[in-house]
Amino acid sequence: MSPAALSRRSLLLGGVTAAGLMGTRARAAAPAPLAQPPSVVSNPPRQWGPQAPAPYLPDPDIIALDPSFSNLVYGNANIRLAWRGGDWLEGPAWSTQGRFLLLSDTIRAQQYRYLWETGTVSVFRASSYNSNGNTFDAEGRLISCEHGMRRVVRWEHDGSCSVLADRYQGAPLNSPNDVVVHPDGGIWFTDPGYGDTIVEGHPDAPGGRANRMGRERWTEDGEVVAQFAGHARQDDHVFRIDPHTGELRAVLTQQQLAGPNGLCFSPDGTILYVISSGAGPGQDGPGGDQRIHAYDLKDGDVRNGRVFADMMLDGHQLGPDGMRADIFGNLWCGAGGPLGLCGVVVYSPAGRMIGRLRLPRGVSNLTFGGPKRDTLFMCAADALFTLVVNTQGAGLS
Known part of the structure; x- marks a missing residue:
């Protein structure tokens, strides 16, 4: 099978079974011990977990591939399992004003809040319409991508919800996936068709990429499902919402970049990075x-597109999903792949892989947070891992 045909979700889950992490999900705030053997990496x-023996220092799963990586990590810090719960965690975003981490559960269609002071997790929004990516703008307002409602929304300070985008050229969006705010206030998001599945949003219509045989019912009772299920409405796009007019504009088409997924900016806002992912769960055919990929930015337009990193490690194609930049311009990218290779990979601004964090499962998405923005939060299936680092996150989330 070619790398382009691999499912992004299968790559992220590549190490789960071998690592023995398929035990009963923990629904309580406290992490539950993982099944044995916990890891072979x-x-x-x-x-892993609160009952595990004290881990070794320096952490053997923090791996420097270049001497420069040693300056980005703190030698007395361990990768830590902070919480297990939910089903599939995505979209971590740090609230500076609230001092909490927001998480999406795309399968349970809920959002969670991780409190910095106590490390406890509670339900933040009981019904999030299969939200995925999240970010906070400069005013501290939450912006979320909703698979189920095919839209990007912003939660105002008075509790009201503003719909920022739900249609393009007269047709509904697909399933907005990841979202970031540029220093100029522009809101950028990706809109692949990954939400056209039973699990993550709205079942695809008969004949669609994720329901080619037409056996999945997409007209079940329920106003939201009946209204929003069906074929993907658009080609895949990367969109920008103008901060002044609210105009929605496609800056990258499916032909220019297939399967757009995670995205972020360089610290100075002059470069846009976008991940091209494989086909979504149940979707036949090639993906990204x-x-x-990297693009230079000028006045809200992209130019000079090029491959920034091929995501190859030890001869294996990793499956990238989400990423964030630190203040020095390094990219921290969640990756799925074979057990022992999956976790997080770190690239220098020149596109050289300089280090990685080895985890027992693939990481879908990550962000920097904490009062100093020096804690890396990593979402890996139903688990949240953390690591204190010797750098800080760039941007708002």
Whole structure:
């Protein structure tokens, strides 16, 4: 199978079974011990959770591939399992004003809040319409991508909800995936068709990419499902919402970049990075090329597109999903792949892989947070991992 044909979700889940992480999900705030054996990626095998023995220092799963990476990590910090719960965690975003981390559960269609002071997790929004990517703008307002309602929304300070985008050229969007705010206030988001599945949003219509045989019912009772299920409405796009007029404009088409997924900006806002992911769950046919692409920005337009990183490690094609930049311009990217290779990979501004964090499962999305923005939060299926680093996140979230 070619790398382009691999499913993004299968790559992210590549190490789960072998790592013995398929035990009963923990619904309580406190993390539950993982099934044995907990991991085979460290020697001796690593255990996770509050009852695990004290981990070794320096952490054997923090791997420097270049001497420069040692300046970005803190030698006395360990990768930590902070919480297990939910089904599929995505869209971590740090609220500076609230001092909490917001998380999406795309399968349960809920949002969670991780409190910095206590490390406890509670339901933040009981019905989020299969939200995925989240970010906070400069005013502290939450912006969310909703698969189920095919829209991007902003939650105002008075509790009201503003719809920022739900249609393009007269047709509904697909399933907005990831969202970031540029320093100029422009809101950028990706709109692949990954929400056209039973699990993550709205079942695809008969004959669609995720329901070619037409056996999945997409007209079940319920106003939201009946209204929003069906074929993907658009080609895949990367969109920009103008901060002054609210105009929605496509800056990249499916022909220019297939399968757009995670995106972020360089610290100075002059470069846009976009991940091209593989086909979504249940979707037949080719997806993106599973690479990170870079574009120069000028006045809200993209130019000089090029491959920034091929996401190859030890001869294996990793599956990138979400990423964030630190203040030095390094890219921290969540990746799925074979057990022992999956986790987080870090690239220098020149596109050289300089280090990685080895986890027992692939990481879908990540962000920097904490009062100093020096804690890396990593979403990996139903688990949230953290690591204190010697750098800080760039941008708003």
